[in-house]
Amino acid sequence: xxxxxxxxxxxxxxxxxxxxxxxxxxxxxxxxxxxxxxxxxxxxxxxxxxxxxxxxxxxxxxxxxxxxxxxxxxxxxxxxxxxxxxxxxxxxxxxxxxxxxxxxxxxxxxxxxxxxxxxxxxxxxxxxxxxxxxxxxxxxxxxxxxxxxxxxxxxxxxxxxxxxxxxxxxxxxxxxxxxxxxxxxxxxxxxxxxxxxxxxxxxxxxxxxxxxxxxxxxxxxxxxxxxxxxxxxxxxxxxxxxxxxxxxxxxxxxxxxxxxxxxxxxxxxxxxxxxxxxxxxxxxxxxxxxxxxxxxxxxxxxxxxxxxxxxxxxxxxxxxxxxxxxxxxxxxxxxxxxxxxxxxxxxxxxxxxxxxxxxxxxxxxxxxxxxxxxxxxxxxxxxxxxxxxxxxxxxxxxxxxxxxxxxxxxxxxxxxxxxxxxxxxxxxxxxxxxxxxxxxxxxxxxxxxxxxxxxxxxxxxxxxxxxxxxxxxxxxxxxxxxxxxxxxxxxxxxxxxxxxxxxxxxxxxxxxxxxxxxxxxxxxxxxxxxxxxxxxxxxxxxxxxxxxxxxxxxxxxxxxxxxxxxxxxxxxxxxxxxxxxxxxxxxxxxxxxxxxxxxxxxxxxxxxxxxxxxxxxxxxxxxxxxxxxxxxxxxxxxxxxxxxxxxxxxxxxxxxxxxxxxxxxxxxxxxxxxxxxxxxxxxxxxxxxxxxxxxxxxxxxxxxxxxxxxxxxxxxxxxxxxxxxxxxxxxxxxxxxxxxxxxxxxxxxxxxxxxxxxxxxxxxxxxxxxxxxxxxxxxxxxxxxxxxxxxxxxxxxxxxxxxxx
Numbered sequence: 001x002x003x004x005x006x007x008x009x010x011x012x013x014x015x016x017x018x019x020x021x022x023x024x025x026x027x028x029x030x031x032x033x034x035x036x037x038x039x040x041x042x043x044x045x046x047x048x049x050x051x052x053x054x055x056x057x058x059x060x061x062x063x064x065x066x067x068x069x070x071x072x073x074x075x076x077x078x079x080x081x082x083x084x085x086x087x088x089x090x091x092x093x094x095x096x097x098x099x100x101x102x103x104x105x106x107x108x109x110x111x112x113x114x115x116x117x118x119x120x121x122x123x124x125x126x127x128x129x130x131x132x133x134x135x136x137x138x139x140x141x142x143x144x145x146x147x148x149x150x151x152x153x154x155x156x157x158x159x160x161x162x163x164x165x166x167x168x169x170x171x172x173x174x175x176x177x178x179x180x181x182x183x184x185x186x187x188x189x190x191x192x193x194x195x196x197x198x199x200x201x202x203x204x205x206x207x208x209x210x211x212x213x214x215x216x217x218x219x220x221x222x223x224x225x226x227x228x229x230x231x232x233x234x235x236x237x238x239x240x241x242x243x244x245x246x247x248x249x250x251x252x253x254x255x256x257x258x259x260x261x262x263x264x265x266x267x268x269x270x271x272x273x274x275x276x277x278x279x280x281x282x283x284x285x286x287x288x289x290x291x292x293x294x295x296x297x298x299x300x301x302x303x304x305x306x307x308x309x310x311x312x313x314x315x316x317x318x319x320x321x322x323x324x325x326x327x328x329x330x331x332x333x334x335x336x337x338x339x340x341x342x343x344x345x346x347x348x349x350x351x352x353x354x355x356x357x358x359x360x361x362x363x364x365x366x367x368x369x370x371x372x373x374x375x376x377x378x379x380x381x382x383x384x385x386x387x388x389x390x391x392x393x394x395x396x397x398x399x400x401x402x403x404x405x406x407x408x409x410x411x412x413x414x415x416x417x418x419x420x421x422x423x424x425x426x427x428x429x430x431x432x433x434x435x436x437x438x439x440x441x442x443x444x445x446x447x448x449x450x451x452x453x454x455x456x457x458x459x460x461x462x463x464x465x466x467x468x469x470x471x472x473x474x475x476x477x478x479x480x481x482x483x484x485x486x487x488x489x490x491x492x493x494x495x496x497x498x499x500x501x502x503x504x505x506x507x508x509x510x511x512x513x514x515x516x517x518x519x520x521x522x523x524x525x526x527x528x529x530x531x532x533x534x535x536x537x538x539x540x541x542x543x544x545x546x547x548x549x550x551x552x553x554x555x556x557x558x559x560x561x562x563x564x565x566x567x568x569x570x571x572x573x574x575x576x577x578x579x580x581x582x583x584x585x586x587x588x589x590x591x592x593x594x595x596x597x598x599x600x601x602x603x604x605x606x607x608x609x610x611x612x613x614x615x616x617x618x619x620x621x622x623x624x625x626x627x628x629x630x631x632x633x634x635x636x637x638x639x640x641x642x643x644x645x646x647x648x649x650x651x652x653x654x655x656x657x658x659x660x661x662x663x664x665x666x667x668x669x670x671x672x673x674x675x676x677x678x679x680x681x682x683x684x685x686x687x688x689x690x691x692x693x694x695x696x697x698x699x700x701x702x703x704x705x706x707x708x709x710x711x712x713x714x715x716x717x718x719x720x721x722x723x724x725x726x727x728x729x730x731x732x733x734x735x736x737x738x739x740x741x742x743x744x745x746x747x748x749x750x751x752x753x754x755x756x757x758x759x760x761x762x763x764x765x766x767x768x769x770x771x772x773x774x775x776x777x778x779x780x781x782x783x784x785x786x787x788x789x790x791x792x793x794x795x796x797x798x799x800x801x802x803x804x805x
Contacts, residue, residue: 141776369417
């Protein structure tokens, strides 16, 4: 009877693994299994890190009301004050949330390795720092559109964290290579750990006293919570009914629009226009990578069409900009300058203008063609069918169409000119994609009258537009005067009782009289007022329809429609809140694809859900952040992260052993990438969505400092304390680690110098991120190349191709 050997290839590399004997398994199969397990474990860590960050976000979002004296009747006023300073939160709990796997990996490796230093933990700290500083900053520099820039707002805080991030690794060189080579004394470990609170204190002083970025009450010095900096109270604003009404007006106040889609679009736009914290972006990135419920309201095909309509209205002369932070401005908008033009036959030519607005940075190709109406091509006008091009920054083109004068009397005739956009062009058609051309056969100025005897408008329309036509001639410039008159509607209460003039330039056929309608939000019967054309000059005449009646329709149905949309919007916003979940909601989101939003789920969402279903189900047992202010969730999540980190350490060590990869190389490649990818996605999203670069790269340097001071500091205090009690020093062979730290420090300094140069040199747009295309690609590419150089040189040294110190 044979027995399986207890010792075989790489069986002694893990702390917990392997669970069963793998002596008879082929090494190639084992390596594949461990690689898949490693990648799968990274997804598990991402899921639990999402819960951990939600707990941190809940903890740091708490506020309290403070009464301060003032000159009001009550003698005081109440302000809402943050319990956590933003900078302190970023350098403590937020940094812990993003660096927890690296920190715990160092601790676990020390404790389970008989308090001896390992290769995986310290190397992962350095490798993760290299990826964060060089790759994330490089991607963010390149990822900003060439017409935009992002600058760091809290520059003094960034400066202290940048200096400390370099100093942290210089300090490692001092204690590992210079002062006590290959050993870490207890006092060195304690000092390393103490640098963490020192960094937090210095950053806090700079944030509060020397830089006025925080909103501080003039009298109290307290950091007051404003709408702009509620970055941890995610999506807490209630739906603004005025925003919804304005949106519906831009959508032509169409009551047939689907309520769910309008509510989805409203929530999407409101959420897009809010500032967010680093925690928000990291949570959103983690959920995107694991198929969870993201913190943005995804758009369906229908809501995307509504958004396109909004953008056209926005770019074509809208007076508000509440959609400009979503997809607004990314596409060019093409349309005719006027929906109609008139030309006298004997003039022989008519000019039609085409306008381009919106995005002016790209070349846009489009087609223009004429279409017969009552006028016929070749007999009344010469047809046109041509391709035209708007070059970058060009906003106006025109086409001249020849009119055929046949010296035969004919009634007025019309033909049309139509625009179409060539495929694959980043452009859309505006409100006037077709223009009507009227050929007039006489030289009379024409007749002015209303287009209809009556007009109907909802009370919520805001501005009633009454159409006035010019017929039977369009020669010369004429001015028509008009005035309003009460019927059952009362001027000044129900509408603006006013008078004015409309001007028809030569050839113009249509004008609009605009009258403000007032919405008093009270139940009323339908009301009417009259608009009269009183006189006209320039030889023109008033037609039969020189009076019209405008009816204001009661808007209760519309108001109910708005209220329903507001309720649905609030439901969408509520679903985005972090820290407000119950246990039931956690299980519901864990068990359903895309958190239950099947309408926007993709095939990739189903794949991610299948791959992470087991982890999501287990982690749904963790107490939600809404219990005990998030602290219970914080503690339980940290325990889970510790357990998973121990498994990741074993998987990485055994996998590296099986394929002949040294632990140090495994740490700076596979493990560092696996723990840092969520930060990459979070920073890239923050770079494009935020107005400043702080949430994108401003926190990278702080996290890199915390990795050393807290991650290695805590582990080394425990280990050096243990060995000091036994009368010996804690051994930490510098070797590959010391060389890796030196290479990283040099490249980190070069990266930070490049970032500073970008801020102060106009060639790069005077900003850390974005700017002119070629300079940003070169500078961002250099940062990414620095990381490849670090990995290559550190790996060559590990394998003995380069001598160590």
